Amino acid sequence: MSQTNQLMKSSPHVHDGDSVTNVMEAVIWALMPATAMAVMIFGWTALLVIVITTLSCLVTEHLFLKLRQRPSAIADRSAALTGILLALTLPPHAPWWMCVAGGVFAILVGKQVYGGLGYNMFNPALIARVFLLISFPAQMTAWPPVTPLFSEQSYSLGDSIAIVMTGKVGAPELADAVSSATPLGQYRTETGLGKTVQEALGGGYGGYDEVRAAGGLIGGSLGETVRCWGRWGGGYLLRKKVITWHIPVSMLAGCLVPATIFWTYDPAHFPDPTFHLLTGGLIIGAFFMATDMVTSPITSKGQIIFGLGCGLLTYLIRTWSGYPEGVSFAVVIMNAVVPLIDQYTRPRVYGHMA
């Protein structure tokens, strides 16, 4: 009886060849156009913010797994992805210590204390953003005007390093750099003072220009600004079947449908749906934040409910809460109800009654 050296393993004997690393890499690639665009629009500071945040995520992941005596998992790219996502939620002139604090918090509290990849309840990048927003509201809402790379307004590399490293703008001529407000913020503050939407944003939304908004030439966090490019990346993920349409579509619908209803009802107090679509982080949130697999429902039915919830909460927060922007809060709140959604949206087992 000759034994050959065949491997013994049990079925299935074939695999479609995908891996977690591939999935994470695909998402990172999908984020690349948006990331590159963010750097183009805000200059070297944006690059510094992205690099510092991502590095601190990677280092934290590595050290923590060392401490837990686990093999380092930075090769699975999930920490790098968290870092890039977090960076995209930060303001373009975020000081270095905020980037580091966010990165460490995202990995440590957002992920590893739960047991690492796959066990965390909240999207690590968003939970870190929420942490920063609550802890450092001033720095987190300092929106500099756009300063496209290689344009006249752009900062030199040296100035950029000074901005990110010292936390304040070094050169005197840059002093007014922290003065502009995002359209969402402007809308919230001014309508809060009793003005109509038109007055708040300028007649016919004069100060706010949809074309500029779509192209990303409006102040905001890195990711908010590059929404249009984010949508390209989202399309790539859909085509590659890394994500399905359920969450992005339902999240956009969850926000835009009520926006349309209220705007039709009273255009003086509620801005139109394109305003909601094109400002803030709705698009990047719908395609990249809410679709995080670990923290979203596992069935497609559940994903639709989840997406609708995220969208609706975003609209509610934007319109009636104390914060101008609600995507991160909305997604984090919905993360918390995922186990519940999962429990009630199990598919019907074949041949069984509901």
Next chain:
Amino acid sequence: MFGFMHGGGESAADGGSPALSAIEMLPIPQRLYLPLRQHAGYPSVPCVTVGQKVGKGEVIGRADVWGSVPLHAPTSGTVVAVTACPTGHPTGLTQLAVVIEPDGAERWSEAVQGMVDPLNAAPSLLREQIRAAGIVGLGDECFPSHLKLTPPRGKRVDLLLINGAECEPGLSVHERLMVERANEILSGIQIIMRIVSAKQCFIGIEQGKSAAIQAMTQAAWGVAGVRVQGVPAMRPHGVRQQLVAALTGKNLSLGARLLDRRLLVHNVSTACSIHDAVWRGRPLLSRVLTVAGGGIARPANLEALIGTPLRHLIDHCGGLQSGVDQLFLGGPLLGQAVNTQDVPVLKSSTAVLSFLPAAGVAKPQQPCIRCGRCVEACPMGLVPAEMARRVRKGQLMRVAELQLHDCTECGFCGFVCPSHIPLLDTFRYAKWVLQAEKWGRQPPSVGGGHALSERDGTAGEPAVVAPPAVVMAEAVAVREEVTVGSASGKGARAVRAAHAARAAKAAKASRDQAK
């Protein structure tokens, strides 16, 4: 409410399918190894002695109980041994087999006789003829056909469904049979309809297999009550639930008894062998297998004698490519890995596959990222990720609530899992443990298989270990309420309990190793 479709991976799982090659007759090998257990139920009992000359089709293994079927000599020759031989079970365990050295004369035994006017014969005679020919379901189930053709008292069959889909992706056995032997299949169908007095028959063939559809439609022309119907190419139709749904629109759970809905499912290859058995008196002596995969030089569909060692098939197909380290008996999703080419072809074997290492199947396991692909892939509408999580936590009762028992072990979930989690193994393990508990055994981590069978007084039995497919078929048999003396017997129970114990041990060993 949203009408989400769940269902397998269409052709995504094709393990390199052979280019529809016509069925070739494989030359007779030098030796045939015929294990006595080739079907669900009791093994047959050897009734030949070493040195005895046997004719083609002569009985070499007797079936003493109604639930068993006899085993025949696939060709004429001399019995050279009755001994233990490898069977392709992952444990590497052997079982009792009759070894025949063919004389090449192909001399038929006189006992082989066809029936004269089968379409007017009594059903009981037809059933006896089928049983005597050793016919078993030729999918993976290998359940004795005469039992399936015996509806219990008070049940009847209105609609016969004939499965023309392959058992697994990458195979083309059924398709070739339908193209080449459509008339025989139709004749077999008529005999089945006669036995169970079914008025109607639907033949389900995957859309896109136009040659097969054409051949079968032509053959079915003018045959009363028989209709050929295309079904969506959604796998696995080997799972009869999906076929039933596609053909009749009825949604059945795995546990549901088809007979309660007056349905009966057989597949085309079984129908073909029933024709041979009844009209020509030919016992089941050979079967068609797909030999394929990147490790095989020249993929082919071969008709091989039962008992032919895999080596002979592989050599006929140009041998294994160098560097190949995986060999499987069965399809890509359900097959058994085998570690020697001496394993013989059984009645239940559907394919021989071999993959190049580059197929990259084995990758280290990563944590579940809840991507939901397994949920999407599961044809039974289960949530594999959740079930696996519960098993890992040891919450087996919760797993049962998640309808673990509806898992058909199709393997699609593991096929798509980007984290390379051995989902199917996890479910098999959980099923075994739950089953052992149901039979009132001790928790399987205590004591080994041996102790259990000794307590039952069956330690003297040859070490017969049924492959999971057989265990599954037995479970199905019990569910279908077909009275199989052996399936509920003490011996079978001990075998299954031993199974559970062994599985638990293996799991524990791997846990220990992981520490």
